[in-house]
Amino acid sequence: MERQEQTRRALLALFPEVITTVIPIEAVSAEQSEVAPREPGVIVTDFARTGSSLDVLCRPDQVVAVARTMDAEGFFLEAISGVDWIERQQLEVLYDYNRLDGQQCRVLVRTLVSRTAPVIPSITRVFSAADWHERETFDFYGVHFQDHPNLIRILLPEDADFHPLLKDFMP
């Protein structure tokens, strides 16, 4: 709990425009945070219900700043993945952060990019783990990570010309 609060404070510094209302844990369930179009900010979520302690929505240009904050707070990057919201014409990129020191605090960071020209800054300079995970997200969704040192296919053949996890992909 202490760690959750400390991380929340550290992350809120990145969102000066957000009014920092404390939302009680019970009041926010996963579906509420998902359905309504959200403003960038930090939401406290129920770990037992959703599997994450904090849910952060940031602008695409903030992902590096968020990664630096998480690095300074001692987190590690667990995974990067994408979700194709084809009806809203958006791609969502999800970053899962976690801790190795045993303090239970999983943080989900999400950002939305346009589906037609998905461009997002790379966080490989902050976390070495991001190298392969960003290549995988590029592979499956075609998200272009700026400043990635080696943004090539990782799991699909190197001459593939498709991104299979896009919802309109037909094999």
Add this chain to the structure above:
Amino acid sequence: MTVPIHLRHDETFVLNLGPQHPATHGVLRVKLTMDGEYVVKAEPVLGYVHRMHEKMAEDGTFIQFMPNTARMDYLHALAFNHGYALVVERAAGIEVPERAEYIRVITVELNRIASHLLWWAAFLLDLGGFTPLLYAFDDREKIIDLLERVTGSRLTYSYMRFGGVCNDIDDEFITGTRDFIKRLRSRLPRFYHDLVTHNIILIKRIKDIGLITKEQCRRYGATGPVVRGSGISYDIRKNEPYSVYPEFDFDIPVFDECDSMARYMVRMHEIEQSLRIVEQALDKLPDGPVMGKVPKMLKPEAGDFYAAVETARGSLGHRLVCDGGKNPYRLKLRSPTFSNLSLFGEVAEGMLLADALAFMGSLDLVIPEIDR
């Protein structure tokens, strides 16, 4: 580890290791840039058994993906079953009967021992020792027979269901497991530790080889025996308790040496701890049903859910995004060896080729789980 005085980057050659190399245990390819016997750069090339499981998850209903989970990590398939069942149960709010949770823990821990035994056999085979393989497979066969009895399969199990398991265990399984615990405990000191662990040839090959620092573990997101061999006590079973693990008394083996020997010792001690868990679970096994009440067609409400389990190789996470439909809208698998292997390039730099292979073996790679 002896690092040459200076690596001459102008006089290197490329050595292609794999994708069909016997030391990679699967179709992993590593592009090695070599200066004589020393590795200048190591670059793993993945994807040779990529099957796009995550797309298959989106195309079927929730339960239809269950058989796929076992086909990723075929050595610890029940943990993958368990992880997927947990995330869907969390999303759909399904209660699991206590007896089912105990059976899950018993089978998952037996499977973990089988996985470590196979790793041990294959690792020593890499280092040139053939006999240990025969001992390990002898013991592993006993586990596989036991698991075949309850799950119906020998390797790629789809034993778990949302809300429980599909078969109850019987008395023969229980007595068979108790006999196995006794047998493995009597064999561990003589056939495993006297023969191999204290063997000077093994110690010379893996001690102080492949040093992974704590900081490297964090930067690359490594988990499992890799971090526990680097002095980090991180195990999902203790740190984020799931299922009925809090009810058992067991230790998390941690070694501070950061080398391949430390990772070897972590796994050997984990076999003993898993035996302890299985023994306690059999003692405390409650009566009751093995399946909870589950609707015929699952339609979890929309939202994002995450559940992690500790497999033999590290932390396995499932991120499930639901849109209220009967299929998963998105299922991301965070497989442990994908992250564990990503630090190979950095650590293998400057190593002798033979040491790099011993180091690779100590990471315990299962390629279908990396490639998914």
